Amino acid sequence: MIRKILAAGVAVAFTGFAAFAEPAVVMAPGGAGGGYDATARMPFDAMSADGIFTDGATFTNKGGAGGTIGLAEFVGANKGNDNAVMSMGVIMVGGILLNASPVTLSDVTPLVRLTNDTGVIAVATDSPIQTVDDLVKMMKENIGGVSIGGGSAGGVDHIVMALLAKESGLDPKALNYIPYDSGAEVVTALGGGAITVAVSGVSEFKPMADAGRIRIIAVTSEAKVDGIEAPSLKESGINVVVGNWRGIMGAPEMSAEGKAMWLDRFTKMHEGPAWKDILAKQGWEDAFLAGDDFAAFLETEKTRIGEILKEAGLVQ
Amino acid sequence: MDPITGLMHGFSIALQPQNLMWAFLGTFMGTAIGVLPGIGPALTIALLLPVTVYIEPTAAFIMFAGIFYGAMYGGSTTSILLNTPGESGAMMTALEGNRMARNGRGAAALCTAAIGSFVAGTIGTLGLTFLAPPIAELAFIFKPQDYFALMLLAFLSVSVVMGTSKVRGFVSLFIGLSLGLVGIDKATGQQRLTFGVPDLMDGVEMTVVLVSLFAIGETLYVASRYGMQKPNLNPLAGGIWMTKEDWKRSWKPWLRGTFFGFPIGALPAGGAEIPTFLSYTVERKLTKHPEEFGHGAIEGVAGPEAANNASAAGVLVPLLTLGLPTSATAAIMLAAFQNYGLQPGPLLFINSGDLVWGLIASLYVGNLMLLILNLPLAGLWVRLLFIPRPYLYAGILIFSLVGIWGVSNSWVDLAMMFVVGLMGYAMRVYDFPIAPVLIGLILGPMAEVQMRRALAIGQGDPMVFVSTPLSALLIAIAFFVITVPAVLHWRRTRKIAQSEDISG
Amino acid sequence: MTERPYWIAAGTVGWGAIVLLKAAELPQFDQYAYIGPGFLPSAVGAGLVLLGLMLAVQIRQGVPFEEQEAEDVSETHAVSYKALGFAAAACALPMLTMPKLGFVITCTGCFVLVAAAFKSERWLLNAAIGLAFSATSWWLFRKLGVQLGGFLPLLGV
Numbered sequence: 006m007i008r009k010i011l012a013a014g015v016a017v018a019f020t021g022f023a024a025f026a027e028p029a030v031v032m033a034p035g036g037a038g039g040g041y042d043a044t045a046r047m048p049f050d051a052m053s054a055d056g057i058f059t060d061g062a063t064f065t066n067k068g069g070a071g072g073t074i075g076l077a078e079f080v081g082a083n084k085g086n087d088n089a090v091m092s093m094g095v096i097m098v099g100g101i102l103l104n105a106s107p108v109t110l111s112d113v114t115p116l117v118r119l120t121n122d123t124g125v126i127a128v129a130t131d132s133p134i135q136t137v138d139d140l141v142k143m144m145k146e147n148i149g150g151v152s153i154g155g156g157s158a159g160g161v162d163h164i165v166m167a168l169l170a171k172e173s174g175l176d177p178k179a180l181n182y183i184p185y186d187s188g189a190e191v192v193t194a195l196g197g198g199a200i201t202v203a204v205s206g207v208s209e210f211k212p213m214a215d216a217g218r219i220r221i222i223a224v225t226s227e228a229k230v231d232g233i234e235a236p237s238l239k240e241s242g243i244n245v246v247v248g249n250w251r252g253i254m255g256a257p258e259m260s261a262e263g264k265a266m267w268l269d270r271f272t273k274m275h276e277g278p279a280w281k282d283i284l285a286k287q288g289w290e291d292a293f294l295a296g297d298d299f300a301a302f303l304e305t306e307k308t309r310i311g312e313i314l315k316e317a318g319l320v321q
Numbered sequence: 322m323d324p325i326t327g328l329m330h331g332f333s334i335a336l337q338p339q340n341l342m343w344a345f346l347g348t349f350m351g352t353a354i355g356v357l358p359g360i361g362p363a364l365t366i367a368l369l370l371p372v373t374v375y376i377e378p379t380a381a382f383i384m385f386a387g388i389f390y391g392a393m394y395g396g397s398t399t400s401i402l403l404n405t406p407g408e409s410g411a412m413m414t415a416l417e418g419n420r421m422a423r424n425g426r427g428a429a430a431l432c433t434a435a436i437g438s439f440v441a442g443t444i445g446t447l448g449l450t451f452l453a454p455p456i457a458e459l460a461f462i463f464k465p466q467d468y469f470a471l472m473l474l475a476f477l478s479v480s481v482v483m484g485t486s487k488v489r490g491f492v493s494l495f496i497g498l499s500l501g502l503v504g505i506d507k508a509t510g511q512q513r514l515t516f517g518v519p520d521l522m523d524g525v526e527m528t529v530v531l532v533s534l535f536a537i538g539e540t541l542y543v544a545s546r547y548g549m550q551k552p553n554l555n556p557l558a559g560g561i562w563m564t565k566e567d568w569k570r571s572w573k574p575w576l577r578g579t580f581f582g583f584p585i586g587a588l589p590a591g592g593a594e595i596p597t598f599l600s601y602t603v604e605r606k607l608t609k610h611p612e613e614f615g616h617g618a619i620e621g622v623a624g625p626e627a628a629n630n631a632s633a634a635g636v637l638v639p640l641l642t643l644g645l646p647t648s649a650t651a652a653i654m655l656a657a658f659q660n661y662g663l664q665p666g667p668l669l670f671i672n673s674g675d676l677v678w679g680l681i682a683s684l685y686v687g688n689l690m691l692l693i694l695n696l697p698l699a700g701l702w703v704r705l706l707f708i709p710r711p712y713l714y715a716g717i718l719i720f721s722l723v724g725i726w727g728v729s730n731s732w733v734d735l736a737m738m739f740v741v742g743l744m745g746y747a748m749r750v751y752d753f754p755i756a757p758v759l760i761g762l763i764l765g766p767m768a769e770v771q772m773r774r775a776l777a778i779g780q781g782d783p784m785v786f787v788s789t790p791l792s793a794l795l796i797a798i799a800f801f802v803i804t805v806p807a808v809l810h811w812r813r814t815r816k817i818a819q820s821e822d823i824s825g
Numbered sequence: 826m827t828e829r830p831y832w833i834a835a836g837t838v839g840w841g842a843i844v845l846l847k848a849a850e851l852p853q854f855d856q857y858a859y860i861g862p863g864f865l866p867s868a869v870g871a872g873l874v875l876l877g878l879m880l881a882v883q884i885r886q887g888v889p890f891e892e893q894e895a896e897d898v899s900e901t902h903a904v905s906y907k908a909l910g911f912a913a914a915a916c917a918l919p920m921l922t923m924p925k926l927g928f929v930i931t932c933t934g935c936f937v938l939v940a941a942a943f944k945s946e947r948w949l950l951n952a953a954i955g956l957a958f959s960a961t962s963w964w965l966f967r968k969l970g971v972q973l974g975g976f977l978p979l980l981g982v
Binding site: 354360364365368371404423485486488489491492495496498499502506508509511513514516537539540541542543544545546547709710711712714715716718719720722723726727728730732735736738739742743746747749750751752769772773774776777780781 | 830833837840841844847848851852855857858859860861862863865866869870872873876877879880883888890891892893894895904905906908909911912913915916917919920923924928931932935936937939940941942943944945951954955958959962966969970971972973974
């Protein structure tokens with residue numbers, strides 16, 4: 006018992022203090038307990054558990070403006086530092102455009118994509134809308150009458166609906182999109198009938214759908230996902246695939262050796278048991294993509310998101 | 322498992338010696354950290370998240386629950402004694418509490434806050450035990466127009482903290498509203514009043530304004546008028562305990578505060594602030610001692626403090642029954658659940674009954690522990706006021722800096738601390754009330770979001786605001802609260818005028 | 826003689842005008858909610874200008890401004906602008922030194938300045954107490970994981 010408490014005390018003592026060999030410098034461009042925070046910390050837990058990288062890490066949380074404030078600080082402080090990495094994700098790709106951030110992802114070194122949260126489109130359980138076709142039909146009749154709940158304006162949920170509208174021949178600008186601060190707010194608004202339809206991640210909506218509060222009508226992945234009956238948008242005839250993916254970037258001007266070192270570490274981590282355990286516990290979807298493949302993927306995402314945000318009137 | 326069996330089982334877990342110790346550790350840490358300005362329960366639990374790797378889930382959650390309640394309570398101590406609330410839920414407590422402390426009745430104020438917190442926490446936990454499912458349904462019932470109407474009602478609290486001049490009260494309110502506008506507009510993603518500064522995109526940090534207006538403003542003001550003579554008042558002049566009269570005047574506000582705090586805390590967009598505003602307003606309207614309000618009325622401490630703590634219990638309702646985190650603290654507790662591979666929600670009670678009932682039982686235990694811990698400490702805390710003034714105020718500034726710099730590492734926040742602190746000084750010199758600034762800053766953005774949401778869903782139809790029974794009722798109440806006193810006043814003055822006519 | 830603080834009215838009108846000007850750059854209307862991002866800023870800005878003018882009228886009429894009560898404030902004592910200056914300097918210091926010199930040095934400086942504002946001018950003793958207090962706070966909160974920056978960023982620690 007006492008030993009346990011001591012262990013806990015020591016753990017607390019060392020979280021800010023892990024000054025051993027050469028700890029990694031890690032930036033999480035979001036607040037403690039959030040998505041970027043977990044994406045920054047969990048890989049280091051896994052690497053340490055599997056003995057891949059045991060020098061520890063000093064984490065900095067710097068949230069705000071879609072992660073762009075953390076990005077700017079990371080770029081400013083770590084030029085050429087092979088030991089510095091940061092977490093990021095698709096929301097930052099949009100956030101940079103929305104906030105007209107002077108610092109962009111071209112300033113950092115893409116390393117790996119780690120996880121993905123598939124988007125889902127849901128309606129209230131007693132809604133007449135059964136399929137995506139019903140939804141599109143309803144929107145064609147009166148697009149303003151279909152109130153759509155989701156995350157922040159221009160965020161990944163908004164992008165899903167804007168792409169869906171565009172593919173169905175509707176004007177993305179005309180969507181009656183209503184941003185909410187948290188998944189809890191969206192899901193209660195939808196379940197209580199305040200809004201017609203809502204978009205969020207699988208992890209947010211699946212428990213409420215399982216409890217019979219809401220009904221999922223589509224997922225935004227390539228094909229169906231386990232545990233959800235609804236088809237993907239692509240299977241419903243709408244060519245839209247969007248994921249809320251997250252990954253890791255290296256410092257600006259990271260050397261080729263530094264990049265190779267981190268890619269090796271993350272690849273080993275991805276194969277190890279600790280990471281698989283974390284994926285299962287957090288309910289994360291594995292979306293590992295490393296090095297040049299990730300860099301190429303990132304470029305296509307940038308172009309696609311840039312275009313749709315312009316068409317939705319969110320970016321000039 | 323029905324609630325009674327579940328609870329009995331839970332007590333058998335919570336009362337195990339090592340779990341009692343975790344509860345003690347949690348309440349102690351929570352109180353200690355909650356006392357500091359700017360560091361609330363959310364941050365504390367977030368900082369302690371890494372320990373989940375080392376201790377088992379039941380113990381961790383018992384500790385977190387203790388921190389949660391402890392931090393909610395701890396905020397009242399500095400509000401009362403030093404007029405430096407560290408989190409928004411404690412602001413209303415400062416209004417009357419600090420006056421009481423200045424009259425030498427700080428210990429009584431701390432006691433009513435401690436017992437009120439205990440009463441509210443216990444009733445809230447009872448509600449969590451037996452009424453969780455129906456209370457959780459409230460989250461689905463509330464529509465944007467209902468939230469908006471509720472916020473309008475909370476805005477009425479401005480009228481009772483106006484001070485002597487309406488114009489100056491409204492200036493304060495509008496300054497608060499204008500600060501609340503800063504940042505990215507949530508509905509459209511457009512930047513408002515950010516002047517191109519990235520640090521302002523997410524808006525003005527509420528704790529920075531709160532700490533600067535109260536703690537920094539107070540330091541500047543007192544320093545400039547400090548007479549160097551010994552404090553002319555013994556902080557313990559009013560004894561270290563509540564009088565019979567205090568009890569009589571406290572118990573109803575405790576219950577009413579709980580009644581506001583618990584259900585509103587359970588709403589996704591509720592929070593701790595709205596119930597404290599409502600509670601203070603109601604106590605001020607109902608009191609038999611209106612002349613004492615503004616000069617240290619105990620009802621004004623008992624009610625808001627109970628509301629603050631009851632809202633904490635309310636937050637746990639949707640978290641445990643639906644798996645919905647409705648506040649920053651709850652979101653971090655959810656992250657802790659996930660660290661253990663647990664998913665809160667209806668299944669949690671079935672899959673992890675031990676954990677849930679152990680947690681609920683430990684809330685009762687933690688509450689009692691807080692009371693036992695804090696009642697004797699009330700007399701001790703008051704002795705804080707015996708610290709020599711130069712060091713006391715220097716210490717306040719340093720803790721404020723921990724809260725402001727430690728949370729954001731933002732230079733802009735330091736600059737804001739200076740400017741808003743000077744504003745707080747000027748407001749004290751020229752008698753502008755301070756609370757309306759915070760009310761505007763907190764409620765303004767919330768009300769705007771809900772209003773525009775309701776309108777967008779109703780496609781611009783203004784009738785949407787009275788389209789649900791609840792919104793119609795709340796708006797009607799707000800309307801009467803504004804008009805009835807005005808009409809009464811008008812009739813009274815007319816009558817006096819008439820009688821003067823007759824006699825003249 | 827009544828004090829006539831016209832500058833407060835001017836400040837209120839000025840801030841209101843800034844809010845109004847900034848609001849004018851934003852769309853006032855929105856396609857479904859009708860109330861656009863600029864609507865409330867315009868209303869609040871206009872309200873501030875109006876309130877500032879009303880305040881000016883009141884000041885002209887000679888409305889009294891009574892100072893608020895606070896703990897330790899002596900009503901008989903004259904206002905000490907020297908003390909106010911020290912306290913204000915303490916609040917301004919973090920802006921200048923926090924990023925470069927770090928938390929501990931900054932807070933030691935603040936401690937000495939606030940103590941001086943409260944007429945305790947035992948500089949060396951206060952600096953020692955302030956240093957001990959700041960260093961302890963820094964160490965304790967660092968342990969808790971609050972990000973306070975390095976101990977002495979200049980030396981890279």
